[in-house]
Amino acid sequence: MAILDILTAPDPVLKKKADPVEEVTDEIRTLLDDMLDTMYDAPGIGLAAPQxxxxxxxxxxxxxxxxxxxxxxxxxxxxxxxxSDETGIYEEGCLSVPKSFSEVERPERVKVKYLDENGTAHEIDADGLLATCVQHEIDHLEGTLFIDHISRIKRSMIMRKLTKMKKAD
Incomplete structure (x- = not known):
């Protein structure tokens, strides 16, 4: 198991669309395990491969x-x-947008299909925090950050702060 480096905005990789996994291999299973270790270490509640x-x-x-x-x-x-048509508002943060939080409105419930680490297909009904987290992480796969869902003014304030933090490193 390995702790991976987490990219932070404005890294251009975070704005790219991720490719589908054609075959579930040992390499993909290792990536999943390393991502979990990285997420727990950060600490966070979700992590997408582009991060x-x-x-x-x-x-x-x-x-x-x-x-x-x-x-x-x-x-x-x-x-x-x-x-769902019903929406909920959660204060979201992101490991790729450190020390920044903002309220984001998303559907309250979602049905998601996916493959597990063995290539088995699943469907789950998610609500509340799980629904928000799944949508947030799937956004990453599309090259979208949670700050893309907030006002331009708030987004530019957060991006200025991140740019200053990167320069200070």
Whole structure:
């Protein structure tokens, strides 16, 4: 297991669309495990492969609370099949947009299909935080960051802050 480097905005890789996984291989399974280790180490509740510089449609999520057993979900080629008309607003953050948070409105519930690390197809109905997290991570696969869902003014303030942080490093 390895802790991978997490790219931060405005890295151009984060704006690129990820390619579908054609075959679930040991390389993909290792990537999933390394992504989970990286996500827990950060710490975060979700991570998409583009955030670690890999343009593949792979995400990992664990929305279990601190006092709960870990409940990791590994998704390959996730796809939203259905989204509710009802929306919810969550304050989102992102490991690729450090120390920045903003309220984002998204569908409250979604149905998602994906492959697991064995290549087995699954469908899940997600709501609340899990639904928000799945949508956030799938956005990464499309080259979209949560700050693309907020006002231009808020987005430019966050990007200025990130640029200053990168220059200070």
């Amino acid at each position: 670690v510089g890999v343009l593949k449609r792979v995400i990992v999520i664990d929305v279990a609370g601190d006092d709960e057993e870990p409940a990791p979900v590994k998704m390959i080629n996730p796809e939203i099949l259905w989204a």
